[in-house]
Amino acid sequence: xxxxxxxxxxxxxxxxxxxxxxxxxxxxxxxxxxxxxxxxxxxxxxxxxxxxxxxxxxxxxxxxxxxxxxxxxxxxxxxxxxxxxxxxxxxxxxxxxxxxxxxxxxxxxxxxxxxxxxxxxxxxxxxxxxxxxxxxxxxxxxxxxxxxxxxxxxxxxxxxxxxxxxxxxxxxxxxxxxxxxxxxxxxxxxxxxxxxxxxxxxxxxxxxxxx
Amino acid sequence: xxxxxxxxxxxxxxxxxxxxxxxxxxxxxxxxxxxxxxxxxxxxxxxxxxxxxxxxxxxxxxxxxxxxxxxxxxxxxxxxxxxxxxxxxxxxxxxxxxxxxxxxxxxxxxxxxxxxxxxxxxxxxxxxxxxxxxxxxxxxxxxxxxxxxxxxxxxxxxxxxxxxxxxxxxxxxxxxxxxxxxxxxxxxxxxxxxxxxxxxxxxxxxxxxxx
Numbered sequence: 001x002x003x004x005x006x007x008x009x010x011x012x013x014x015x016x017x018x019x020x021x022x023x024x025x026x027x028x029x030x031x032x033x034x035x036x037x038x039x040x041x042x043x044x045x046x047x048x049x050x051x052x053x054x055x056x057x058x059x060x061x062x063x064x065x066x067x068x069x070x071x072x073x074x075x076x077x078x079x080x081x082x083x084x085x086x087x088x089x090x091x092x093x094x095x096x097x098x099x100x101x102x103x104x105x106x107x108x109x110x111x112x113x114x115x116x117x118x119x120x121x122x123x124x125x126x127x128x129x130x131x132x133x134x135x136x137x138x139x140x141x142x143x144x145x146x147x148x149x150x151x152x153x154x155x156x157x158x159x160x161x162x163x164x165x166x167x168x169x170x171x172x173x174x175x176x177x178x179x180x181x182x183x184x185x186x187x188x189x190x191x192x193x194x195x196x197x198x199x200x201x202x203x204x205x206x207x208x209x210x211x
Numbered sequence: 212x213x214x215x216x217x218x219x220x221x222x223x224x225x226x227x228x229x230x231x232x233x234x235x236x237x238x239x240x241x242x243x244x245x246x247x248x249x250x251x252x253x254x255x256x257x258x259x260x261x262x263x264x265x266x267x268x269x270x271x272x273x274x275x276x277x278x279x280x281x282x283x284x285x286x287x288x289x290x291x292x293x294x295x296x297x298x299x300x301x302x303x304x305x306x307x308x309x310x311x312x313x314x315x316x317x318x319x320x321x322x323x324x325x326x327x328x329x330x331x332x333x334x335x336x337x338x339x340x341x342x343x344x345x346x347x348x349x350x351x352x353x354x355x356x357x358x359x360x361x362x363x364x365x366x367x368x369x370x371x372x373x374x375x376x377x378x379x380x381x382x383x384x385x386x387x388x389x390x391x392x393x394x395x396x397x398x399x400x401x402x403x404x405x406x407x408x409x410x411x412x413x414x415x416x417x418x419x420x421x422x
Contacts, residue, residue: 121400127413146418153414159407164398177398184395187375187388189332196370202338203364207357 003194005031005092006185007114009100009107010178012122013152015134017168021122022099024175033091035100038064041079054084072102072109083110097182104158111161118185119162120178125169127152214405216242216303217396218325220311220318221389223333224363226345228379232333233310235386244302246311249275252290265295283313283320294321308393315369322372329396330373331389336380338363 012018026032038054040061049055056064061080064070073082083100091098100110111117124130130152134145159165164181168174185191223229237243249265251272260266267275272291275281284293294311302309311321322328335341341363345356370376375392379385396402 123410127410127417130414131417149414149418153411153418156407156411156414160400162400164395165400165403165407166398177394180391181395181398183388184375184392187377187392189371189373189376192376196367196376199334199338200364200367203341203360203367206338206342207360207364 003095003186003191005033005094005096005098006182006191007088007092007098007100007110007117008178008182008185009102009110009117009119010122011102011104011107011120011155011162012168013124013130013155014148015130015137015152016122016124017133017171017174018101018122020171021168021175021178022101024171025099025179028175029179031097033087033096033098035083035088035091035098037081037102038070038073038084039079039081041077041081071113072106074106104155104161108158108161116190118164118182120181121159121162121165122168122174122178123165125167214306214397214402216244216305216307216309217393217402218299218303218309218311218321218328219389219393219396220313220321220328220330221333222313222315222318222331222366222373223379224335224341224366225359226341226348226363227333227335228344228382228385229312229333231382232379232386232389233312235382236310236390239386240390242308244298244307244309246294246299246302246309248292248313249281249284249295250290250292252288252292282324283317285317315366315372319369319372327401329375329393331392332370332373332376333379333385333389334376336378 010018010022022034026034036050036054038056038061040056040058043049043053043055047053058080061082064082064084065073069085070082071085071088073080083102083106088098088100102110107119111119124133131145131149134140134148166174166177166181189196221229221233233245237245247261247265249267249272251267251269254260254264254266258264269291272293275293275295276284280296281293282296282299284291294313294317299309299311313321318330322330335344342356342360345351345359377385377388377392400407
């Protein structure tokens with residue numbers, strides 16, 4: 001049953017562990033392609049073009065928008081961020097499942113263009129645990145922690161737009177759960193119309209051959 | 212996340228291996244309860260009351276129908292067959308996932324009463340393989356094989372009413388796939404409203420406590 005890949009959109013609170021989960025999926029299974037965003041912001045130290053982001057000029061970005069080459073884009077802190085369409089389309093056509101880490105507003109825009117996309121929301125086991133993780137990094141000021149928690153409050157309002165929630169308590173288990181949800185989606189009746197139709201035809205041929 | 216169990220309705224062509232799959236699920240995982248049908252037909256040799264079926268008189272069956280005690284029932288070869296409601300309801304309330312093996316018409320009636328039921332359809336890898344399995348049993352006359360194939364043709368028309376199809380090529384793998392589909396269903400947003408609402412309240416408390 002080789003068919004079109006699934007576009008899995010992954011969102012979740014900052015501190016829920018999305019980034020590590022995406023890396024785990026790509027490293028542990030061979031059906032995934034990671035969608036890489038395009039941005040006009042400058043690369044930070046250690047960031048590589050084509051790995052963290054495609055770093056482009058404002059002109060190139062706007063040209064891409066004009067050509068309809070982005071699935072969605074947004075402006076954040078004076079910089080553009082967007083999802084290049086061609087890569088996603090190509091990977092899906094080759095039967096690979098594409099992982100797209102994106103915040104809620106972007107996720108909803110993706111669903112408009114790809115109604116069959118699978119929307120997954122990663123959550124910590126509790127709000128207290130989220131706070132612990134954000135504080136425990138030791139790299140964030142109390143103001144940043146507080147800002148992220150307030151952002152989580154606002155993002156939590158949109159969870160009903162998603163298909164599944166995954167609780168990231170144990171990283172390994174959560175990786176497996178995400179994989180399992182995406183594998184399950186491949187078995188939906190809607191994604192197997194061709195197989196079902198072939199089966200019907202084969203059965204008809206068998207029954208007619210008997211007579 | 213302890214919540215209500217899932218009613219998993221399993222259908223599929225005769226010869227697809229449903230019975231063995233149900234047994235495997237119950238034996239290998241501890242979250243399942245097998246729904247046992249009630250019938251007015253006489254027990255066959257080796258069958259036990261409460262294991263294969265609940266064997267009852269026509270009067271008892273009709274009384275049960277009158278009390279609304281069956282989720283669905285049908286008359287087949289002059290005998291009644293039905294699904295007792297109380298057992299299913301109790302198990303779901305205790306958080307156990309209930310497996311119900313039933314043909315298409317029954318499955319659709321179940322969905323009317325339990326719209327959140329998960330409808331799974333088990334298929335052989337190909338029509339030819341189905342024929343081989345039916346013939347290979349060695350116990351069926353060509354007439355019976357032919358009748359089952361014709362029944363498969365008619366049942367195949369209803370597959371679009373199901374949520375997922377599972378291909379039974381390798382029994383062990385198919386058991387795991389069924390289990391995985393049911394586990395995935397537990398993670399749907401709709402089945403986790405309470406958890407999501409709690410998370411929102413906890414986040415609100417945290418953010419307010421900070422000020």
